[in-house]
Amino acid sequence: MKKYIFLVLLILTFTFVQLIDIQAAFRLTETTKETIYIEGVRHTKIVGSIDMDGLITDQVINYLGANPSSRSDLNIVVADNYSPYEWHMSGLPIIIDTIHQRYDYLEVIGGVNGDFYDINDTGQPLSLHVRDFEVIQRGYGGTRNAVGFKDNGEVVFGIPEFDGYELLVYNDEGQLKKRVPINHINEDPLNESELSVYFDDYLNTIPAQYNKVIIEGIETKINLNKSGYFGKGSLVATTTEQVNIEEHQFIIVGNEFNNDNLITEHDYVVVQLGLGGEWNDVRFAIGADAQPLVISGEANLALNAGASWNFPAPRTAVGVKSDGTVFFVVVDGRNPPLGMDGVKLRELGEIMAYFGAETAYNLDGGGSSTMALKDLEAGGYAILNTPSDGRVRSVSNGVFFVKGELRPVPDPIPVWPDTRNQLSMPTNIYVDEQNVLHFDEIQGSVSYSVIIDGKETIVTDNQLSLALSVGSHEISIRTKGGALYKSSDYTEHITYNVYPSDIYKFISLFQDFASKNTNP
């Protein structure tokens, strides 16, 4: 009998423990709730309290969300303010400025801080950092999660998959000429067909028996533990002599890889650890914490790791709803007098589930937790939360909603060497009195690249409405052939002058004087 009683007690004990473990009691009480919409992005601020298993804490929660899959002109970018050859830490407003400099066709609406990072030294993010298809950081180790954003609005969560190092050679239009797998970083090729790349942390001389393409880095990033390399640059020299690598250079070493003039001075190359699997076409990605906050719409109450997971703190999280809505949440903390107690990670998971997350991950928190939003009244960007440091902390990266179309990816060149016919340059270029640029259509073109004062605009039609500032502007155009035709060269530039309105009046007067005073 004793055995039966013991068995029943044992079963009840297991059942009871499991119930506690997977079904926490959570309630969010909203004392005040304010919602505004800016450019299709919803911001909601909740001041209230949460009750988690009977523990009631005061909270201030900011939510920022939008559905990028519903609109092509609303997108998500991951951004940083890294130096060309070093990592760097910056406050969110400065990172926003950098976004506007890098992509002047995008306007940031709002966003939050991103990945955990080397706060005491370099600012290097700990996990994946992908910027416009470029894998800047592969991340320490292979167990850290990330969140990836694709052009179609799809969001990828989890541990990134990689396809090995790759050499990507792009022409001056950004068309991929060829992708070549890289066999070794900072090690000699083992046979005739292998390819190696040496970065400037390689201290030895590269021997003479290989063909070498020396690349001047536009940007290089090397992991602190040498587990990840990224390089982007353009050709400065080719040689078969032995060489030492100069600072900010990287050298591609092999045998026949450049025999068909694959890499020219007009091209740029990227060396990176290529993403694979469902991460293959991720355009932007940011690193996240070790375990998910929300799984299949339910808070992950089995979560037992991550950044001070069982201590209340300010938190930042990213989630995605079943309809494709992506949202960021910042919960303030470390400030009880202001009703900002902060949350543990399981509590954060409940909050993300409360907002409707199907999947959610924790981002860097504590003093890093920051949310910024476009300030329609004062201009610039307002910090929506109360950073616990008392000021905006410099962070490694961030993730943002932006207004504007992302640049389309140019069609790759079908085969290399390139055997396509080249299209003709546009002719008959002029600007009419309504400031519309015209030129003759070229058969076979997919679009036209119009360079005005060094800045490119792609048009599919053979005209472009100009809105240029007062001054002298240089315009040149090339016909783009897409995958079927080789694009034309750029035309000689034409000069187009925009005058102040009063000078146009003088021009009109003197034109009339010239036209009306001839001798019949």
Next chain:
Amino acid sequence: MRKILLAFALIGAVVFSACQKEPTPIDIPITCNSYEELQNGVCVVVDAEAKLLSDVFSNLDTFNDYTLDIIVQNQMELYNMTIEFDNNKSSFEIDGNKEYYMYNNGINEHYFKQGDSFQKESLSEPLSDNFLFFYHLDAEMFTSLDGKYYLNIQNNSDIEAFFEMEFPECTVQNFELTIEGEQISGMIFDLIAGEINYRMVMTFSLIGETSITIPVV
């Protein structure tokens, strides 16, 4: 006897006709130009500068081909324009962009570059006197001082009429004419429109030597 009578009659007729009374001379008053003075019944030039100016404006009527360079200066900003006249043809150019006009059979044709070639259109705007600009001027409107010729203030409105077509209520100040030989060589003046003072510098050249070739359309 009849011959003698005929002879007397003939002589008498000749005598009568030869003795008709001479007409009384009419005293015509001599009118001198403003720069002349009547001395001993003859006009004598007493103001050489004024005479020169008068000659200059007389020559202006014969301006059929010349080049006019125009500088519009607004503080540090300079804008250069060039107008050419060649009888029934003219041109306007700014920053290398040149347009042409030709008056032909009562039609004013405008030639302008569009892309790689020129296009032609007919202009139909009626001629306004205001477009005559400086052709309104004459010597009487100027005061000469130390070899310079200043437009009298009361005559500024003749120049203002041209600019008022684009700058209503503008004023012209400090209008100075420069002369080389017996031709206008330049005009310098201030055009004040609102708060802006434009310094206008106009230079004449290639008078009688300007030739325009209308582009082929």
